[in-house]
Amino acid sequence: MSTAPETTNQYRVGTSARLLPLSKDPFQAPTDRDMLPSERRLFVQTHRTCVFGYGRRSDGPAMSIVYYVPDDNGDLLVATMAERAKAKAVARNGKVSLCVLDETWPFAYLQVYCEAVIDDDEETLVDVMMAVAERMSGDPVPAEMRPAVKAVAEQEGRVLVRCRPYATFVTPPRHLHSNNQQELTHWVSASMPWDAPDPVTNS
Numbered sequence: 001m002s003t004a005p006e007t008t009n010q011y012r013v014g015t016s017a018r019l020l021p022l023s024k025d026p027f028q029a030p031t032d033r034d035m036l037p038s039e040r041r042l043f044v045q046t047h048r049t050c051v052f053g054y055g056r057r058s059d060g061p062a063m064s065i066v067y068y069v070p071d072d073n074g075d076l077l078v079a080t081m082a083e084r085a086k087a088k089a090v091a092r093n094g095k096v097s098l099c100v101l102d103e104t105w106p107f108a109y110l111q112v113y114c115e116a117v118i119d120d121d122e123e124t125l126v127d128v129m130m131a132v133a134e135r136m137s138g139d140p141v142p143a144e145m146r147p148a149v150k151a152v153a154e155q156e157g158r159v160l161v162r163c164r165p166y167a168t169f170v171t172p173p174r175h176l177h178s179n180n181q182q183e184l185t186h187w188v189s190a191s192m193p194w195d196a197p198d199p200v201t202n203s
Helices: 037-046 085-092 122-137 143-156
Strands: 049-054 062-067 076-081 095-101 109-119 158-171
Touching: 037 109, 037 158, 049 085, 062 076, 062 085, 062 122, 076 085, 076 122, 085 109, 085 158, 122 143, 122 158, 143 158
Parallel strands: none
Antiparallel strands: 049 062, 049 095, 076 158, 095 109, 109 158
């Protein structure tokens, strides 16, 4: 009997969804205030790596670093092997957390709470694998390589994990430039709905 997770197209958005291109200018988190809701979404859309966290049956949360690809519907897409624990965990319980990583110092991080499913869209899976290769190397994969990428997906039993964000939690970057500085401050952050509007300010 196969142990591969069941697939679904429950959250399929069809050909209307477009993968966002690799950003050449990732959003830099402000150091003096919390990120606005729109900035949180921009931070996620313009970065490329995250810690994928999911619950285990008996132990604490499992975590692994993965590349993700956002689409223009707000979903975050991850390609993994069906036999890996991430895919099996999503099949058990779709609640996952993606801790999106900054790549500049001082580091910021933004946690995204998601509902995840295994999507059976094979063409989008190949699209994501090609997009991940670009995020790893910095260069796009030529279109003529698509059949080879699809063959790898089939050989490795790759599946598409579609993560739909519903909330975020962020901590701004902090850096200690010296051990006697006085201006290093911290404050309490909070979880925020993914689609929250920016607050209205009086100008």
